[in-house]
Amino acid sequence: MTLSLDTAAARSRAVPPPLPLFHSAEISHAERDIAAGHLVRVRRGVLAPASLWWVLPPWRRYEARVHAVAMTHPDVVFCLESAAALRSLPLFGDPLEVHVLDAPAATARLSGGIRLHTTSADRVIEDVGGARVTSAADTVIDLARSRHGAIALAVTDAAMRADPRLTVEALVAENERRTNSRGRRRARWALHRATPVAETVLESVSRAAIEWLGFEDPELQVEFRTDAFRDRVDMWWKEGRVVGEADGELKYDGSLEPAATAIAREKGRDRRLRRHTSGLAHWGWRDVRQIDPLREALFATGLRPIGPESSRELYTLSALLRRPQRTGIETAPARRS
Template sequence: MTLSIDPSPSSFVAVSSPIPLTRSSQVAHADRDIAGGRLVRVRRGIVAPASLWAALAPWQRYAARVHAAAMTHPGIVFSHESAAAILGLPTFGEPLEVHALDTPGTTSRLSGGIRLHTTRGDRAVVDVGGLLVTSPLDTAVDIARSRNGAVGLAVSDAALRGDPLLSVEALVAHNEYRISSRGRRVARWVLHRASALAETPLESVSRAAIEWLGFEEPRLQVEFVTAGMVDRCDMWWETARVIGEADGDVKYDGTLQAPVTAIRKEKDRDRRLGHHSSGIAHWGWADVARLTPLRGALRHAGLRPVNPEASRDLFALSALLGGRGRQGRETATPPRD
């Protein structure tokens, strides 16, 4: 590998493997334990406890597979979703392949479950916790060029949140100046809309869905003051005086607080925000996946479309999130907020 490594420190911290990984050569009876269901083969030569593996979410299994590839291929340079998994950027579902860069000038190919991508040497490589990955900027551009626009937007938004030195202008310029033009036009839609103000993957994906449904682009993270209390909403349509709230499942699953407490706080907050708005729309992952509930929530709050719906983009997004259409392993589950 002749790619150069950027010596400047990264603002990102490497995401560790979610479960312990062990080389099968270090286990006395690895094949027997795999056959007996005590171990699972993460990739050839790497095993993990089957009970821990079964408890992982899809994106966590993918992160474990990426770390397993790092163990079997020292010096590998991860890219695309694999770089995103190490950098802590959103990963949707459990991608089928680990992605890495090959020596400049070679041909892209699949080898041992690793998708090797050709490069012209115009990507920056950073060392994050001893692992080599494409920079957050390059990772965002790679995904914007090659994946669904909603996924690209979620990754780009997260990259901007994670690196205060990264800007929309830098993302746009890097896409234009890349030697290869493949995916350049597709990425423009994503990169021109990227914003660090979108605080979660659900907000980012919702922004894409809302535009494709024909609604006006909202302002993000607007604050309202009521009787000395400050409430910040996810989205605000000033002309229609409509507030939008993208509520991730973690808000109600008891992880942060009791569900009853979360619901009570939301009602109190909605009453305060009601002094400033004519309607408030709430939605979650399932509503975005099915689209009809999201459309209905926005209309019920008083928002009206200003453009025709982008049917092809909406169908692709719904299939991606498992709402309808064909659903593959790669896109079966959205990232958790």
Template sequence: MPLVTVARPIKPSPLALLRHSDAPHPERGVSKGELVKVRHGVYASAALWKSLPPWERYLARVYSAALAYPDAIFCLESAAALLGLPIFGDPGDVHVLVPTARSSRLVAGVRTHRSSDDRTILKIGGLAMTSPEDTAVDLARLRHPAIGLAAADAALRLAPGSSADALTLINEARISSRGRDAARWPLARATALSETAIEAVSRAVIEWLGFPAPELQVVFRSSGKEDRADFVWTHVKLGGEADGDLKYDGRYGDARDVLRRQTLRDRRLRTHLRAVAHWGWTDATTVTPLRDILAGAGLRATAPEQTAHLHSLQRLLAAHAPHLIGSSSEGRVR
């Protein structure tokens, strides 16, 4: 596997990790509730650990595994966490690649995967991981197609010189056929225009509900301002915004100010569009609310629903909003 050292930043550990030698008698700290054991021989502040969301605890476990296995090559969700690709909830195991001569196994929360396939391995900040493109292909092969689509979109944002065709070529060139067919759907639809995980998942749900595909990130100009809609169905003059769960929780400022700016923005958009629909993570991943929102706004299905994909998505993702759901443009009144 080719190893490329790059200067690109990766996600830092969300908290300081202490080796056994850094914390005298760490077992006492654990018994007093001052420390938590992240993995064998690695500890962290209990108060800070409890404050972390699930995806950041997972990232901390990836870094703790790196302390134990400094030569590890991280892959799948572990590479995604380091690179800043979407992580849905807490994936659990830390994933690393090993040569085919070694066995695949799970030991102390670290799952090894044998591979003879060529992958580009990045060395960043002393850690080795699969490239964004290879990570996206791995996830598209082995995870739910909506997760694969979110990873593929994010990989193209990280690697602007790449494309859906390039991801597809990587998938088809792999020696192993495992997951190749499953990966074709998300990789073929990957686009850097999709700015967040909720937009990727929404696109998957929209297609599986049988609605026509929207245009993405369409720019409108009015009253001397430029506004961009996440989704536009030109034939019915409908705009769509995947954002609702986030805009009013305070992370983007006072909720009343956010609502005022959104109202003004929607008013400008309605000089070009008949309506602007808004939905959030829960609406998209529980499926029925998004169906009702779009149908109520005048959009009509043109294909049958794909119920198997919709049911599995609801079971897997409804309770697990990804980190980075609010990155880039999410929640910003544009």
């Protein structure tokens, strides 16, 4: 493994813990406070306030566990989802295990919630907020080689949005360069399709589902001008004159603005867009998870598939998104709608 010299830039991108974390030795009568429900054990030797822990969404709890491992094992190298967590890249649900790298001579194993991986391939290691983490490119490629295609696409899109130095050409070349061929072919699907233009994780996952449903790939982030308004849409099928909008739950849940205001704004926007289109579809996470509502929304606009459905990919995507505590990508810094 090689150590990157660009540690200052990497450190500036560190994600802070989502809640205060304490070494057990710092807390007097820690066991009593745990028994009373005032503290929770994030992992052995690391505690957190219970009132803050239980309100965290699952992906933030995972981030906390990664930070806890960094506190108790400061010399480990984080990889896969754990590196993604420290880099504010998308997480899906709670991956549970913290992933770290070791030398090729070590034995891959799981111990105390830490999954130890061994590798003979080079990884660039950077300092991210005091933790040693695989580079953004290596993190992306590792996940693309070993995880579901929709996850890989979402992570790669987000990484490219965060760092303009990451390009499809560079990522594809690095994937092909690695000596170990395991997962190389699998990674190609996401790496060749990645783009920083997709603005949210829902858009990235939707793009994967739309392709697997057999529809033509849309243009992304196309702008329409109506009078004094400029409306940018998530997806545009020029030939069919169809707009597609991937709407995250935060848009209407009242956390950004009153729900009634958001709905009225959206209706006015839709009226303007209909002057330019023959079809307009909205969908959210539930529609992508269930697949059929997304398919029906696209059919309702007049779009028709240009190829067969990929049943296996659609089934596994639906199963992935059906897991409890679905995704954490709409509230963390690199994941906002």
